[in-house]
Each structure stands twice: as structure tokens, then as C-alpha cells.
Amino acid sequence: MSKTYAIGIDMGNTTTSIGIVDTQGNVINKSSISSDYQNITEYIDAIYDHLSALIAQQGEVKNIKGIGLASSESNYFTGCVEFAPDHKWNGNTPITQILTKKLHLPITLTNNANAAAMGEMEYGIAQGMKDFILLSLDNEVSRGTVANGEIVYGHKIFTGKSGHINVHNDRGRACKCGKKDCLEAYCSTDGIVATTLELLASSKEDSILRNIPQNELAFENVYEALLKEDKLAKEVYHFTADLLGQLLSDLVAYSSPRAFILSGKVAKSNEFFRQAINESFEANVLKIYSGKTKILTSNIEDSDAVILGASLLAWNPKLIDA
Ligand SMILES: [Zn+2]
Structure with missing residues (x-):
């Protein structure tokens, strides 16, 4: 057969x-x-x-x-x-x-x-979970919400466009959707690069990233610098983690998920980042949710x-x- x-x-x-x-x-x-x-x-x-x-x-x-x-x-x-x-x-x-x-x-x-x-629920880190929110942090930012074991689709329209909700920030950074200060403008791969360029311009911190021409700087350079414990790269990730932790502290009230699962290049294999998000989340979340929601990183290849x-x-x- x-x-x-x-x-x-x-x-x-x-x-x-x-x-x-x-x-x-x-x-x-x-x-x-x-x-x-x-x-x-x-x-x-x-x-x-x-x-x-x-x-x-x-x-x-x-x-x-x-x-x-x-x-x-x-x-x-x-x-x-x-x-x-x-x-x-x-x-x-x-x-x-x-x-x-x-x-x-x-x-x-x-x-x-x-x-x-759906992939995480069936084959990955969300196996056995009925309530979780997946946040995909890549060259775009989007969200998949599972409640009572079902994907939340909403009323015939998109529920996953979380990349274009406003973050707790007023830098006025433009997003490709036409709005300003969207989550994606900060927490996508391009957002990480934009934050790095801002920090390189505004600080005098020594960094291996200063050896790369600014118009050639890519997300991968920042990630590699982070792995080498570069202080400026760590600052970039810390800033991004703060924004994400604040966002998750808001999102938790919508569906009270058992876990947030982070996937995509920005989240990949980055324990420092996950911990920093968790610290920001715990600092901002309503106390009734404190310690009850895990922040995990996907274990499936992206x-x-x-x-x-x-x-x-x-x-x-x-x-x-x-
Ligand atoms: Zn946007």
C-alpha cells in the first residue's frame, strides 16, 4: 500500500x-x-x-x-x-x-x-498545551493564538497581525505598513538592525559592529556580536526584550495563556534574550499573572x-x- x-x-x-x-x-x-x-x-x-x-x-x-x-x-x-x-x-x-x-x-x-x-501544538514545545500564544519574530512579527486547543481566527479577518500593534515607545520609528512605532518596527530582524544603527550613532560604546559599514549591517552581524558578548549588541537585545516583555504583560490578560512561545530568527537559540523578556514581563505584568505564564523558545527548526x-x-x- x-x-x-x-x-x-x-x-x-x-x-x-x-x-x-x-x-x-x-x-x-x-x-x-x-x-x-x-x-x-x-x-x-x-x-x-x-x-x-x-x-x-x-x-x-x-x-x-x-x-x-x-x-x-x-x-x-x-x-x-x-x-x-x-x-x-x-x-x-x-x-x-x-x-x-x-x-x-x-x-x-x-x-x-x-x-x-499548529506545528508547535502537534509536534513541538506546545504539545499537550491548550492555551498558548506563539509570537513569530522574524523579518516580520506575527502572532498565533490557541485557546481551548483551537486556533483563534476571529471574525473572518486576521487575528495574527500583532506586528502592527503599537509598542510602549514613542520614538516615532516608521513601519513599512505606514504607521509609526509598530512592534515590527522594533522586534523584527530589520527592527534589530534599526535599533543597532541608532545606538551606534547615539553612544560611544566600543563595539565590533563599528567595523561593519552601516549600509551593510545585517541582523546576522548583530546576533553574532551578541554571541561574542558585545556590550552594544547586548544593549540592543535588552531594549528589544523590554518592549516585548511589556507587550506580553498586556497580551496575557486577553487569553491567559499557559505559555508564550517565541519563534523566528530574533528568538532563535537566544537564552539571554528569553531571560531578559521574562524579567521585563514579570516587572510589568499584573500580579495575579506573575509566575504563572512561561516564556519558551520554539524547539522546531524555524x-x-x-x-x-x-x-x-x-x-x-x-x-x-x-
Ligand atoms: Zn506597522
């Missing part, structure tokens, strides 16, 4: 990761392409070509149950990607409809933070959490129509 597989696709802002997943939740083959295409047709063609090659490479894969697609600006209920400011094809796009015609497979779309939350969570939608396709 031939095995059945699901496809999980993580449509990130810069990279699209595609994985073939078996019934046990093993990503048996995966690969990625750029997300940078001039129009949606070119992008879909690229996904199709890449997926076909991936399936052909994995010769035994014949039975594909379906595809779960995750994108930050997606509407689970309509199957459309809406308001995608990072993509050149920004605009309301019926991506499941277009892909279904091309691939002839059932396709379900969700927010990528919701997909990551892109795999989204791929795995998206693949769960392929096993259990959307039942709610718009």
Missing part, C-alpha cells in the same frame, strides 16, 4: 519554503525559492516548478493528500492573500484558487504564525514549524467557507 503525504508551504516575505511531510510529521524533503517575483503568475509558476521537481526527486511520493499554504497576510476564510506590502504583487490575491487550478490539489491557506502554532503546521491543514482541509 503506497504512503500518503502532505505538502506544507511557508510563503515568507523573502523566502518560500516547501516541504513534503509524511503522516508522522517528518519533513522528508524540503527546499526553498525566493519570494521576490514581479507578479503573482510568475510566483505561482515558480512554486509549481519547484514543487514538481521536489516530488519527482522524492520518487516514491505519488499520493499527495493536499497542500497547506501559510502566508502572513492571508485570510483563512477566503483563501486570499490580502495586503502584502513586502511583495511586488501586493493586493487582494485569490491564491488558493489560482494554485488549485494549477496543481489540481485541495489547498488551504492560513496565517504563517497560526501555522507555526521554517519547519510553519511547514509542519501548514501540512496539518492538508490532512484536515478547511471546513468553513467564506
Whole structure:
């Protein structure tokens, strides 16, 4: 009897990761392409070509149950990607409809933070949890909320756009959405770089980051400097952790989660950062919540959490129509 597989696709802002997943939740083959295409047709063609090659490479894969697609600006209920400011094809796009015609497979779309939350609940650090909030801190910031064991989708619209809520800060830093002082402007990879540049300009602190031309400074440089105990890099992470701790101290009152799970490049393997967020959280949270909510870091490889969570939608396709 031939095995059945699901496809999980993580449509990130810069990279699209595609994985073939078996019934046990093993990503048996995966690969990625750029997300940078001039129009949606070119992008879909690229996904199709890449997926076909991936399936052909994995010769035994014949039975594909379906595809779960995750994108930050997606509407689970309509199957459309809406308001995608990072993509050149920004605009309301019926991506499941277009892909279904091309691939002839059932396709379900969700927010990528919701997909990551599903992946964590089924295969990762949130196994056994029924109430938690996942915060994805990458080149964008988004949130997946699980309450009573179910993803919170809200009323036919996005619940995960936490990257664009205001933080406790009034620096007036511009966000790519057009607002100012959004969480994403501070706690994404670009936000970390922006804070670093501000600190390099405003302080005289010696730092290995001063050896890098400012227009070439990347998130990875700041992270590597942090691992080398660079004082200025630590200050950047401390500032970011303070903002996040304050945010989580507000969020905890909405759904009283058992844990916050941090994922994405900014959170990855960074115990110093996690502890600093916890300190800020405990300093700001209402006392009835103090000590009752854990702040954890994802233990699934970053892109795999989204791929795995998206693949769960392929096993259990959307039942709610718009
Ligand atoms: Zn914003």
C-alpha cells in the first residue's frame, strides 16, 4: 500500500519554503525559492516548478493528500492573500484558487504564525498545551493564538497581525505598513538592525559592529556580536526584550495563556534574550499573572514549524467557507 503525504508551504516575505511531510510529521524533503517575483503568475509558476521537481526527486511520493499554504497576510476564510506590502504583487490575491487550478490539489491557506502554532501544538514545545500564544519574530512579527486547543481566527479577518500593534515607545520609528512605532518596527530582524544603527550613532560604546559599514549591517552581524558578548549588541537585545516583555504583560490578560512561545530568527537559540523578556514581563505584568505564564523558545527548526503546521491543514482541509 503506497504512503500518503502532505505538502506544507511557508510563503515568507523573502523566502518560500516547501516541504513534503509524511503522516508522522517528518519533513522528508524540503527546499526553498525566493519570494521576490514581479507578479503573482510568475510566483505561482515558480512554486509549481519547484514543487514538481521536489516530488519527482522524492520518487516514491505519488499520493499527495493536499497542500497547506501559510502566508502572513492571508485570510483563512477566503483563501486570499490580502495586503502584502513586502511583495511586488501586493493586493487582494485569490491564491488558493489560482494554485488549485494549477496543481489540481485541495489547498488551504492560513496565517504563517497560526501555522507555526499548529506545528508547535502537534509536534513541538506546545504539545499537550491548550492555551498558548506563539509570537513569530522574524523579518516580520506575527502572532498565533490557541485557546481551548483551537486556533483563534476571529471574525473572518486576521487575528495574527500583532506586528502592527503599537509598542510602549514613542520614538516615532516608521513601519513599512505606514504607521509609526509598530512592534515590527522594533522586534523584527530589520527592527534589530534599526535599533543597532541608532545606538551606534547615539553612544560611544566600543563595539565590533563599528567595523561593519552601516549600509551593510545585517541582523546576522548583530546576533553574532551578541554571541561574542558585545556590550552594544547586548544593549540592543535588552531594549528589544523590554518592549516585548511589556507587550506580553498586556497580551496575557486577553487569553491567559499557559505559555508564550517565541519563534523566528530574533528568538532563535537566544537564552539571554528569553531571560531578559521574562524579567521585563514579570516587572510589568499584573500580579495575579506573575509566575504563572512561561516564556519558551520554539524547539522546531524555524521554517519547519510553519511547514509542519501548514501540512496539518492538508490532512484536515478547511471546513468553513467564506
Ligand atoms: Zn506597522
